[in-house]
Amino acid sequence: MSDCGDSNDNNSYDIAVIGAGSAGFSAAITAAEEGAQVALIGHGTIGGTCVNFGCVPSKTLIRVAETLHVASASERFKGIETSAKVVDWAEVIKQKQELVDDLRKAKYTDILPAYNSVAYLEGEAEFSPEGKLLVSGEVVDAKKIIIATGTRPALPTIDGIDEVPYLTSTTALELETLPASLLIIGAGYIGAETAQIFARAGVKVTIISRRGLLPQAEPEIGRALADYFDDEGISIIDGITYDRIEADDGAINLHIFNKTGPEVISAEKVMIATGRAPNIERLNLDGAGIEISDNAGIKVDLQMRTTRDNIYAAGDVTGSDQFVYMAAYGAKIAAKNAMNSNSLSYDNTIMPAVVFTDPQIASVGYTELQARAAGFNVKISVLTLDNVPRALAARDTRGLIKLVADAETKKLLGAHILAPEGADSIQTAAMAIKAGMTYEEFGSMIFPYLTTVEGLKLAAQTFDMDVSKLSCCAG
Ligand SMILES: Cc1cc2nc3c(=O)[nH]c(=O)nc-3n(C[C@H](O)[C@H](O)[C@H](O)COP(=O)(O)OP(=O)(O)OC[C@H]3O[C@@H](n4cnc5c(N)ncnc54)[C@H](O)[C@@H]3O)c2cc1C
Secondary structure, three states: OOOEEEOOOOOOOEEEEEOOOOHHHHHHHOOOOOOOOOEEEEEEOOHOOOOOOHHHHHHHHHHHHHHHHHHHOHOOOOOOOOOOOOOOOOHHHHHHHHHHHHHHHHHHHHHHHOOOOEEEEOOEEEEOOOOEEEEOOEOOEEEEEEEEOOOEEEOOOOOOHHHOOOOOOOHOOEEEEEEOEEEEOOOOOOHHHHHHHHOOOOOOOEEEEEOOOOOOOOHHHHHHHHHHHHHOOOEEOOEEEEEEEEEEEEEEEEEEEEEEEEEEEEEOOOEEEEEEEEEEEEHHHHOOOOOEEEOEEEOOOOEEEOOOOOOEEOHHHOOOOOHHHHHHHHHHHHHHHHHHHOOOOOOOOOOOOOOOOOOOEEEEEOHHHHHOOOOEEEEEEEEEEOOOOOOOOHHOOOOOOEEEEEEOOEEEEEEEEEEEEOHHHHHHHHHHHHHEHHHHHHHOOOOOOOOOOOHHHHHHHHOOOOOHHHHOOOO
């Protein structure tokens, strides 16, 4: 174990935080602000997934891909001609890495010295058979512990997977040479975002999944996005079962069974995007009496307490709400509760979520299916983007907005946007749901004309009228 910062000579702390990613930093800083002596235990690259291998590298490469695409999509405007192409992918990756390195320094490494009461202990943490906290084999004494060890890519159960040189979201975003073809196994948000990055850079991309593109999204949205992917040349093969995978002469061959029988799909590279597995195996949680929940993460209650007294968990390792802002939020609650008698509760009822494909998918609240399952008498409104002036002016009408409401009270229950600039509009819907607004109240608010967010107003009005018959801005 090596340390920096004000480590205690006797290795004794109020709070030890295991994992120096987004949740770990949030917990450590919150605890320090509450007056605790904190040990922040980091193993692997400081900063964790979001800055190093997740949000930051993927979103900057999405911008690269978008620039390539927008230039080549100029034919939707008459009288201009533009084009863009990749000339040096290694340079693209180098620039991405510089951003990652700068942000890791600014948002993680350089933050630590500002907190005198946080000691950074570098090493791998685990629990001894007696339940003591060990870092690189040495005992660290802490009154309370917060586990924030995150996740890693999960491997699907496909025969032969261990023998092929597969990519993950981490290694795919480090490739310095673009492959001719890429097979992505898994159609969740990581698979979908990565597929579009590579396809727009000129790679022939195929997505394979059992249940279709983004199966958690509203079905209208998943289907529409699959059509747009098809238009961009991304193939989606779903409703299949896996047989085996093998590497053969520079190609990867995936053997599947589709509706008509066996089929082999070949590509130069394969990427696994079948979810994330919590980093818990090496912690020896049994020794500490910490239980695992049905979603394979560490079981926590609403106060972020594990099943062992004085030990909390937060972030992706809990197996739910795997977004960086939820990791930071849960960790803050864990730290405050550890310091102040568990008075705060985790509340994810209004949790916006975004998939950074193009068009973007942004959602908050109930889907139609979830609202029905929760017992509501559901009323929905679906507005295609060819009704939204912003989209017409951009000559890009891909997308739709779906609102879910309670038919009896007319209160909004959920909002789901598929739109090129949809992500930034979702918080407006989140606030309307939080405020308990009806769709009538929402639809009668003043929204600025020629904005994407105006689509939300039009979708709210669509519950009771045909907005295509409205005059401009007559809303
Ligand atoms: C490709 C991709 C794109 C993403 N994009 C987005 C996005 O756009 N927006 C968004 O909100 N979220 C996004 N996410 C999710 C986001 O990255 C995670 O929700 C977030 O990073 C979770 O933070 P965490 O602190 O729980 O875990 P992590 O950031 O993974 O941190 C855990 C840390 O603990 C360390 N550790 C593990 N075991 C031990 C041990 N025994 N001892 C000490 N340390 C240990 C790990 O090495 C790691 O550094 C993305 C994820 C991926 C993979």
